[in-house]
Amino acid sequence: MAEDTARQLQARPIPVPKAVPPASAQTTLLIIALVVATLYLGADILVPIALAVLLSFVLSPAVSRLERLRIGRVPSVLLVVILVFAALAGFGTVVGSQIGDLASNLPSYQRNIHTKLESLRSTATTAGGGGAMKQATDAFHDLRQEFEKVTGQQTPPQDPAAAASPTAPATRTAEREPIPVRVEQPSSSPFEIARNVLGPALAPFATAGMVLVFTIFMLLQREDLRDRLIRLAGSGDLSRTTEAMNDAGERVSRYLLMQCVVNVTYGFPIGVGLWLIGVPNPLLWGLLATVLRFIPFLGPVISAAFPIMLSFAVDTGWTLPLLCIGLFVAVELFSNNVVEPWLYGSATGLSSLAIIVAAVFWTTLWGPVGLLLATPLTVCLVVLGRHVPQLHFLEVMLGDRQVLPDEAKLYQRLLARDPIEAAEIAEERMAESSLPEVGERLLLPALSLAEQDRQRGSLTADGRTAVAEGMAALLDELTETMATADKAAANTPAQAPAQAPGSAVPADPAAQPPLVLCIGARNDLDEAAADLLAHLLQTHGVRADVIPCETVAARAIASLGTSGVAAIALSYLNPSALPHARRLVRRLRLHFGPRVPILLCLWSAHPEADAPERAIAETAADRVATNLTGALTHLEELGVLEPGETEAETDVEAERKTA
Template sequence: MATSTSEGPLIQPRPTRVAAAETPRAALASPVVIAAVIIAGLYFGREILIPIAIALLLSFVLGPLVQFLRRLRLPRLLAVGLTVLMTMGVLAALATLIGVQVADLADDVPRYQRTIERKIEGLRESPVGRLTGYVANIGRAIHTAGTAEQTEKAEKTGPAPKAEPEPKPVVVETRQPPPGPLEMAEKVLAPVMQPLATTGIVVVVLLFVLMQREDLRDRMIRLAGSSDLHRTTVAMDDAARRLSRYFVAQLALNTGFGLVIGVGLYLIGVPNPVLWGIFAALMRFVPYIGAFLCALLPMALAAAVDPGWNMLIATALLFVVLEPLAGQVFEPMLYGHSTGLSPLAVLVSALVWTWLWGPIGLLLSTPLTVCLVVLGRHVDKLEFLDVLFGSSPALTPVENFYQRILAEDPEEAQEHADLILQQCSLSAYYDSVVVKGLELAARDAARGVLTVEQRSAIRESVTELIDELAGHPDAEPEAPLAERGDDDEARPGTVPFAPKPPTVPEIWAREGAVLCVAGRGFLDEAAAAILAQLLAKRGLGTRVVPFCDLARAHIDAFDPGPARMTCIVSLAIRGEPTHLRRLARRLEQRMPRVPILVGLWQVDDVAAAAAAVPAGQHVSTLRAATEAVMAAVRQDATPVAAGRRAELAGADAGA
C-alpha cells in the first residue's frame, strides 16, 4: 500500500550493511544444512504438520469469534468449545452437502452421454472436424502404403516355417472364504480412517491453541526478543490482528464469491449449482490457477447438458465477469491491494508447498507464506523471509540510488527518481535520497573500496542525473481533484499545493549572485551543483565554484563578480574539517561584505560542526539552505536594505 505523503516519500531505511570480502565455507554451509533439514522435516512429517498448520490457520479465523464470546462474559472454556462445535457443525454440513451433490451428479452422468455424443458428431461435421478427418485419412493412407510394402517384401522372401502349436493353458480358480465382520469393517473404514485421524488432530490442536492463546503469544514474544517488550508486544499484537483480519476477510470474500457463482449457475440452469458454488469458494484459495479450475468443471458440465452452446457461453461469461470483479474491486476494499507477497513469491510458494504437501499444500500455500512474511517483518532473525517473499522493495530508495550509480546506470536511477517525485518535491528527493546516497559513496571512498575509475563513473552518473532533473519543478505534487474538498483545498493527509515563487530583486537574479563553493570531497562539487539548481529554480543567479579555484595559490586571482552570498557545501565530514575552516577564512578575507553559509549535509551534531567551521549560518539539509538564502533575499529586498545597498554602491563608486 502506498505510504502517506505526510510521513515522507520514503520507507524507513534499514542500516546499511557491508559484507565481508570473504565468507568462511562453514558460514555458507550452515544455512544450507538448516534449510535441508527443515525441508526434509516438512516433507516426511507432513502427516502431522498438515493438521497442525490447518489448526493454526483456523485459530486466526476463529480467534475474533472467541474474543467476541469472551466479551459476552462467557468462560474461555465455554467460548472455545462453542466456537469449535459451531465450526465442526458447519464443516460437517458442508461435507454432507458435497457428498449428496456428488452422488446426484454421478447418477445423472449417463443421461448426458447422448448429448455429448451428438456434440462430438457435430464437431466432426464442422469445417474443423472435416479438416481433421482429411488429415487422419492422409495419415492412414501413408500407414497403409507402408504396410503393403512390407507385405510384398515378406511374400518375396517366402513363407515362414510353421511353428509348433502352443499348449492351451489350464485355468486354475482360487476360492476365498467369505470375509468376516472385522475384514468387512476394515474395508469400509479404511478409506475414511486417514481423514478422520487428520480431523481429530486438527480439532485437538485447535482447542489447545485457542485455550492457550495468550501463553503462545508470550512465548512468541520471548522468541522475538524480550529486550524491548513494548515494541515486541505491539508488533506481535499488530501481526496477529492483521493476519486474523486478512484470513477472515478472505474467507468472507470467497464465501460470497461461491454464493454468487452458485446462484448464477442456478439461474443459467447448470445442474448441481450448490456443488459448484462450494467448489468455486474453495478454489479461490488457490493462487493463480484457482479461478481457472473452478470455472473448468461447470463449463464442461454445461456443455454436456445443453444441446446448444448458450449455457456454456453464459457460464463462461459468469466467471469472466465475477472473478476480475472480486479480485480487482472487492479484494482491495476488504484487505488491501495485495497479500504482502510478491507475485513471484506467490507462484514459488504454491509450487513448493504443493511439492511438499500435495493438493492441501496448494490450498494452504498463500496463507502459510503470509504467516512467514509477517514473522520475518517483526522478528529480526527471520528478516530474510520478508526480504525473499515480501512485496516491499528489497532495497531502500537510498540503497537503490547508490546501487544504480555504482552500476553506471543513470537511466534506471532517473526512472526511480520519476516514481519518487510523484510523491514529493525535488528538494525532498535530493535531501532524502540523493544526498544520503552520495554519503554512502563518500564512505566507500574513505574506506578505499572505490577505484579511480569507479569514482569518475559515479561523478559522471550523478552529474547526468542532476542535468536530467533540471527541468523538474521543485514543487509538491498536486493532490488529485477527487481528494480536494469543496473549499478547493487539499484534505488532511494529502500533499499541499506548491506556493508561487517569490519576486527576486534584480541584483539577486544576476549570474553568480550566489556562489555555491564545493568542498574537497570527490562528490562535494555534485552536492554544490544540486544546491545551485534548487536556488536557480527560485529565480536566483548561481555559480558553482570548485574547491581548487579557491586554493591559497588561486584565491587572489578569483573574481567573485556580483556575489551576494557564499554557500560552502560538503558531504559527510569527519573529525576536524581544517580545510573547510581555512576555506571559509580565505573567502571572508577575499569578500569581507559577502555573508557565508556553510552546508554540511548529513551531519548529526550541527552545533559541533558550527564550532569547527566558523561562519554566519550553518545548515544540514538542502531545504534549510534554500530557506536561509531566500530569507536573505527577502531581507535584502526591504526598503532599509535597499537604501543601505545604495549607500554601499555610492561609497564603492567614490572609492
C-alpha cells in the same frame, strides 16, 4: 510451612537466558535443511496440528465471546466445535446430494456432447474438404512412408510372392508369433482386501479426527500453550515475544476473515449467475467456488472448470458456454480488482511473488493441504522474520515492505548507469514535493551514500564519475520538467498574472543578477552537490556557476575571475573535512577579499548538533548550512536572494500542483 515455601518461591530469581552468539551461515543453512526435512517426513503428524492451529485462530474469538457470557470454558469450546463440524457435515451433505443429482442426468448430457462433436466434425468437413484432422492424418502418414523409404526401414512384405523369395525364411523367422504368457496373482486374504480398499478411504476421516482432537485441546488450553511458547521463544524478552505472537495472531485472523468475506462475495454471485443463465446445480458450483477459493491460484480455476464443462454438455449450442465463461471472467475481475484491494490492504504483509513461492513450497511438502495452508504459514514466517533478528532474511524475501529506501534505490540506479529508472524515482517524489524538498530528502542522501562508500574505499573513480554524471543529467531533466509544469500552470486563466520563481525579468534590462560560485570542494561528488544548489539558485533568478575543485587549487585559483561574484558556496558531503575547509576558506579570502561572503555547506551534518557553530569557529566561514533550505535562507540574509523568495516558491509550487 506454607509461608516459608511461598517466601522461598518469591525470593527465587527468574532465570535470564544467556546471550547466544549469532549463528554462522553454514549453521543457518543446516538448520533450515533439517527443518524442511522434518516438515516433509513428519507430514502425517504436522499437517493435522497445522490445521488445528488454523482452526483455533478462527474459533478462538467465538469461544472468548461465549466465555464472556458466563457459559464456561468447556461448554463454549464444545459448542463452537460442534457447530463448526455440523456446518461442515451439512456442507458435505448438500454437495453430495447435488453430485447425485448431477450423476443422474449424465446420460442426457452425454447425448448432447455427442451431438456437439458431430456438428464440429461436419463443420470441419464442409469447410476443409474432408476435415482438417483427416488431412493432417493423411499428411503425417505420407511423411512416414517417405521417411521409411529414405532410411530403408520398410515393412516386411505380406504377399505370397514375397514369401517365396530367398529372404522368406528370415521373414518367417521375424514374423514368428509370440508365446502368450499369463501371470496369475495369488488370492488376497480378506484382511489385505480391507486394507487396500478401506485404508485410503479412511485416511481423511482419521486426519479429521486428529484435527478435531487437537482443536479442542488447543482451545481449552490456549493460555497455557501461549505461555509455553513464550518460554520457548525467550522469557527474557517478553515484550518482543508478546508483540510477535500478537502480530502473527492478528495477521492470520484478519487474513482468514477477509478471505471468508472475499470467498462469499465471489461464490454467491457465481451461484446466482449460473442459476439465471440456466446451468444445472448452481448451488453446488456456488459452494465449490466459495470453498475452493481458499486455495490460492488454482482454486478459482478448478471451481470454474466444472460448470464450464457442464455448460458444454447441457446446451447443444454455444450460447450457454459463452455466457458461463463471461460470468466467471466478470466476477473474477471484479473480485481481484475491487473487492480484494478494498478488503485486504496489508492484511498479510506478503508480496505476490512470496505467495506463489509459498504455494509451490508447501504443496511440494504437504500436497493439497499444504496449498491450503501456504498463506497462513508464510504469514507466520514473515512475522518471525520481522521480530527475530536471526530470521530477518525471511521478511526481506517474503514480505511486502520496501526493503530499500528511495535514496538507496536512486544511488544504485545512478551507479548502474540507469538514468531512466533514476528519473522515474525522482519524478515520483517530485509529484508530491517541491524541488528543494526532493533535493534534501532524496538527492543529497543519495550523494551522501556515495560519499560513505568512497570513504570506505568501496567506490571506485569510475563509480564516482557515474554517480556525478548521472546526477547532473537527472537535475537537468527535473529542472526541465518543473519549468514545463510552471509554464503550463502560468498559461491557465487563474495563473496568468503569476510567474514562476526565477522567470521574472529584472526591472532594469541592463542589470545583471548576482553571481554565486558553487564550488565542489574535494571531488566530483561534492561537485554534484554544488550543482544541485546551483540549480535551485537558478530557479530564483540568481546566476550560479559550478566550479570544480581543481579550479580552486593553490596553483590554479589565480586564473579564477572575481568580478561580479556576490557569494561563494562551498559544498562538502563529508562534514568532518573541516581542516580542508579551513585551508580552502583562507585561500578564497586571499583571492576574493573579505567583501565576498563564504557559505560553508556541510550537507551530511546534523542541523541540531553543534556542527554549524564549531565549523564557523574552525574555518572562519561567514555562514554554515546543513541543508538546502538553510542555504537559501542564509543567502537571503546575505542579500544574494530577495527576501521572501523561498516562501513565494512554496506558494507557486502549491499552485502548480493544484493546476
